[in-house]
Structure formats: C-alpha cells, structure tokens
Amino acid sequence: MKSVPLYIARRYLRARKGSQAVSFITGLAAFAMMVAVASMFIIVSVFSGLEKLNRDLIENIHADITVSSSRGKPLNDPDKVVALLSADERVAHFSKLIEEKVYIEHRNNGDIAYLRAVDSVYTQVNPIDKTIFYGSYPSFEFSNEVLMENQLDNRLSIAIGDEDPATLIMPRPGTGIINREEDIFNKKEIYVTGVFPGNDQLNNYIIAPIELGRQLLDLPAGSAYQVVVKLKDGSRASQFRKDLAQKLGSDFTVKTKEEENSAFWKMIHTEKLMIYLIFALVIFITTFNLAGAIIIIQLDKREQARSLISIGFTKDNLRKIYFYTGMLITLFGIVSGLIIGSVVGVLQQQFGWFRATEVLPFPVRIVPENYYIVAATALFFGTAVSWIFSGKARKFRFNFR
Numbered sequence: 241m242k243s244v245p246l247y248i249a250r251r252y253l254r255a256r257k258g259s260q261a262v263s264f265i266t267g268l269a270a271f272a273m274m275v276a277v278a279s280m281f282i283i284v285s286v287f288s289g290l291e292k293l294n295r296d297l298i299e300n301i302h303a304d305i306t307v308s309s310s311r312g313k314p315l316n317d318p319d320k321v322v323a324l325l326s327a328d329e330r331v332a333h334f335s336k337l338i339e340e341k342v343y344i345e346h347r348n349n350g351d352i353a354y355l356r357a358v359d360s361v362y363t364q365v366n367p368i369d370k371t372i373f374y375g376s377y378p379s380f381e382f383s384n385e386v387l388m389e390n391q392l393d394n395r396l397s398i399a400i401g402d403e404d405p406a407t408l409i410m411p412r413p414g415t416g417i418i419n420r421e422e423d424i425f426n427k428k429e430i431y432v433t434g435v436f437p438g439n440d441q442l443n444n445y446i447i448a449p450i451e452l453g454r455q456l457l458d459l460p461a462g463s464a465y466q467v468v469v470k471l472k473d474g475s476r477a478s479q480f481r482k483d484l485a486q487k488l489g490s491d492f493t494v495k496t497k498e499e500e501n502s503a504f505w506k507m508i509h510t511e512k513l514m515i516y517l518i519f520a521l522v523i524f525i526t527t528f529n530l531a532g533a534i535i536i537i538q539l540d541k542r543e544q545a546r547s548l549i550s551i552g553f554t555k556d557n558l559r560k561i562y563f564y565t566g567m568l569i570t571l572f573g574i575v576s577g578l579i580i581g582s583v584v585g586v587l588q589q590q591f592g593w594f595r596a597t598e599v600l601p602f603p604v605r606i607v608p609e610n611y612y613i614v615a616a617t618a619l620f621f622g623t624a625v626s627w628i629f630s631g632k633a634r635k636f637r638f639n640f641r
Contacts, residue, residue, distance in 0.1 A: 266569070269533035273573025273618065274580065276526040280519040281581030281614045287512045288610060289603030294508065302497045303335075303365045303468035304477045305484065310493045313340075313465050317491070321467045324487055330480055332472045333364035336464035338453035344430075344446070346396045346406035353392055353444045355408065357453025365470040368436060368447060375400040375434030380449050386430045387447040390437050398432050405429035408446075410456040426456045520617050527625040534566045534629045559630045566626025574618045578611060 309315050318336065325334045338357040343350060360380045363369045368387070369377040378385035384405070388398065398406055410426045430448065454463060471477060477496045485494040498505060585604045588594060592601030 265529070265536050266533045269529040270569050270572050272526045272529045273523075273570060273622070274577040276519070276523045277574050277577025277614055277618050278581040278584070280516075280523065280617070281578055281610060282584055282604075283515055283519060284512075284610045284614060285581070285585050285604045285606050286602050287515060288607055289605040291508060291512070292605050293603045294504075302500050304471045304474045304497055305469035305481060306495050306497075306500055307467040307469070307484070307488070308465065308493045308495075310491055314459065315464055315467070315492070318462060318464050318467065321488065321492070324484065325467070325469060328480075328484075330471055330473065330476070332470045333361060334467055334469045335359050335362040335365045336450060336467055337362065338450055338457065338459070338463075338465045340410070340453065340457065340465075342446070342456065343409040344392075344396065344406055345409060346398050347404065349396050351392060351395055351444070353446050355410075355446050355448060355453060355456070357448050357450040359450045362447075362468075365468050368442075371436045372434045373437065375432070378433050378447070378449060382431075383449045383451040383455065384428060384430045385433050385449070386452070387434045387436055388432045389442055389445045390435050392444045392446070393432065393435050400432055400434065402432065405431050408452075408456060412458065426458065428452060428456055516613070516617075520621075523618050524621050527621045530566055530569055530622060530625050531629045533569060534562050534626065537565055538562055562630035563626050566630060567623065570619065570622030570626065573622070574615050577618070578615065581614075582606060 307315075307321050315321065322334070322336075325331050336359050338355075340355055342353055342355040344353045363377065372387070373390075375387075378387055396406065406429070408428045408430055412424060412426050430446075430452070436442075436447075450464070453459070454461070471480060474497075481494050481496050481499075485492070488494065585606045588602065588604045589606075595601045
C-alpha cells in the first residue's frame with residue numbers, strides 16, 4: 241500500500257493532463273528547478289575554483305609559519321629563533337627576510353615599492369623563482385641584483401641587464417643635524433636580473449638579497465625582520481605554531497599562513513556565503529512554481545481523487561500522492577540541474593570560454609562538496625513546499641466527501 245501513492249504520482253506526471261495549462265505549469269516547475277540548481281552549482285564551483293587559485297598564489301608567497309617581533313620590526317634575538325628551528329625535525333627549511341617600503345627611481349621616473357630582502361635559501365621556503373617569466377633569479381653573488389614585479393618594471397621601463405641602474409632610496413633612521421642629502425637618505429643602485437608576475441599579492445614588490453636591505457636600513461649583520469618557515473607537513477602548521485610560540489615567549493609573534501592572510505580569507509568566505517544565500521533565495525523563489533504545479537494537479541485530478549476515496553483511499557494517502565508528485569519534480573530538477581552544471585563546468589575547464597580577464601578564464605573546481613551543498617539546499621526547499629502544499633486540498637471548495 242505504501243508504494244501505491246508513489247506509483248500514482250508517477251502516473252500523474254507521465255500521463256496526459258486535463259489541459260495544456262496543467263502540463264505547462266508542471267513542466268515549468270521542473271524546468272525552473274533544473275535551471276536554478278544548475279546555476280547554483282556552476283557559481284559554487286567557480287568560487288571553489290577561485291579559492292583554489294588564491295591558495296595556489298599564496299602558496300608561493302607566504303610560508304607555512306612566519307616568526308616576527310612583537311616589539312618593533314627587527315627581531316630582538318634572531319639567533320634564538322634559528323637555533324630552535326634548526327633543532328626541530330618538523331622543519332624542512334627556513335629563511336630570514338626584511339620587508340620595508342622603498343622609493344625606486346630610474347631615468348627620472350619614480351614609484352613607491354615594497355622591498356623584500358631575503359637570504360639565499362628563500363626559494364626553498366617560497367619558490368618564487370619558478371614564476372619568473374623573463375630573466376633569472378638573482379645569483380646572490382652581488383647584493384644589488386634584484387628580481388622585480390612585472391607591472392612595476394613596466395612603469396619604470398627598466399630593461400633586463402640595463403647598464404643604467406635604478407636607485408633605491410630609503411630614509412635614514414636616527415636623529416642629528418642634517419647638512420646634506422646623504423644625512424637624510426640611504427641610496428643603493430640596483431640591476432634587474434628577472435621579472436615575475438605579482439598576481440595582486442606581490443604587486444610593486446622587489447626581491448633582493450638581504451644584505452641590500454640591511455645596508456639601506458643601517459642594520460647590523462645577522463639581523464632580520466622575520467623568519468619564514470616551510471614545514472615537512474604543512475597540515476600540522478597550527479600545532480607547530482603553538483609549540484614554537486610557547487618556546488619563544490612573548491617577545492615573538494608566530495603566525496600560520498592562514499593567520500597571515502586572515503582578512504583576505506574572511507573576505508573570500510564572506511563572498512562565498514553571500515553568493516550561496518542569494519542562490520538559495522533563487523531556489524526558494526523557484527519553488528513557488530512547484531507549489532503552483534501541486535495545486536493545479538490537485539484541481540486537475542479532482543475526479544480521480546473522488547474515485548480513489550470511494551475505493552478506500554484516505555486523505556493521508558491522497559496527500560502522499562501530491563507530496564510524491566512534488567518530490568519527483570524536485571528530484572528531476574536536482575538531478576538534471578547537477579548534470580547540466582557538471583557538463584558546463586567540465587567544458588569551462590577544457591576550453592575556458594568564459595573569462596575573468598583577457599588571459600584568465602574563470603576557474604572551475606568540481607568537488608563532491610558542491611554536489612552535497614546544492615542538492616541539500618534544493619531538496620530542503622522542495623520537500624518543505626511539497627509537504628505544505630500537498631495538504632492544501634481541504635482548503636479548496638473541491639473538498640472530498
């Protein structure tokens with residue numbers, strides 16, 4: 241008996257309806273659900289792709305662990321940090337660096353840039369040398385060889401291997417009487433050996449040997465602003481951070497990659513949540529078509545309903561028929577929508593028809609989580625609407641007696 245309402249519901253959907261209006265509204269409900277589900281799946285997959293793209297970009301920019309000073313910029317005791325990291329088996333590589341704003345000038349053109357002065361093992365922590373598309377990474381044989389971000393290099397018109405050097409200008413720390421320009425600024429000439437893409441994360445950056453940073457800032461040998469760490473197992477960064485912070489004490493700040501970019505990831509997750517809520521609202525509005533289809537099927541099947549009541553059907557059995565009808569429409573929309581969304585996603589991955597910029601197609605990442613999220617959202621609203629409106633027959637004048 242339990243399967244009879246489901247069988248009848250399937251017959252109601254497949255059989256010819258009493259009028260073209262009933263067929264149109266039923267088909268419209270299924271089509272609207274399919275389009276809404278497909279659209280939500282595509283958008284959620286695009287955001288998953290953007291999240292993966294941003295993670296890949298940050299992977300080559302920020303280390304697993306960053307150690308900095310909690311009191312001023314220079315580390316008070318960098319040797320202590322180095323000793324602890326050298327003795328920890330969980331550490332794969334670590335590197336010292338200095339980062340500061342600097343003014344760069346070349347042939348009467350100038351701009352504000354960020355100088356990231358690093359030691360020779362920096363690429364073992366952050367493989368930025370793999371992103372170079374023109375030139376080469378500094379050899380570290382000379383302190384004035386630098387790697388420059390592409391847009392900054394274009395604005396200043398610095399050619400790779402240009403014999404006319406650019407000049408970095410840094411205000412000198414300290415106090416005293418100013419008698420000449422050298423008392424105000426430290427200046428160093430630099431030669432660009434290679435160019436890398438900034439990708440919004442390293443725009444206006446200059447990568448240079450750490451000795452150059454120390455010279456511009458008048459810092460002693462061995463000093464650093466940060467120590468960046470690459471772990472053998474990056475998934476255990478949170479536990480490593482806790483252990484290292486406890487050993488170093490309050491003079492040092494230890495952060496994971498996620499904590500270094502907490503504002504950025506908060507923005508990404510907020511945008512993803514807002515997009516989800518918007519498309520959940522779209523699916524909710526789409527279920528109004530489903531409600532209309534259930535009600536009009538009840539109107540269209542009044543005579544059949546009376547016949548079923550006369551042979552022993554209860555009103556609960558009748559309600560199940562309309563409930564199952566709504567659920568079948570919902571399931572059709574979910575399954576077909578996910579199939580269409582998957583096909584569009586795969587085609588976008590292969591051909592990149594839709595582009596965020598002239599050279600960057602919208603990234604799409606199809607993962608099981610997206611199927612669960614979209615299907616659960618559509619199923620929730622579809623089930624609720626089917627249950628509520630399947631019991632509305634008694635509200636109309638065609639009450640079954």
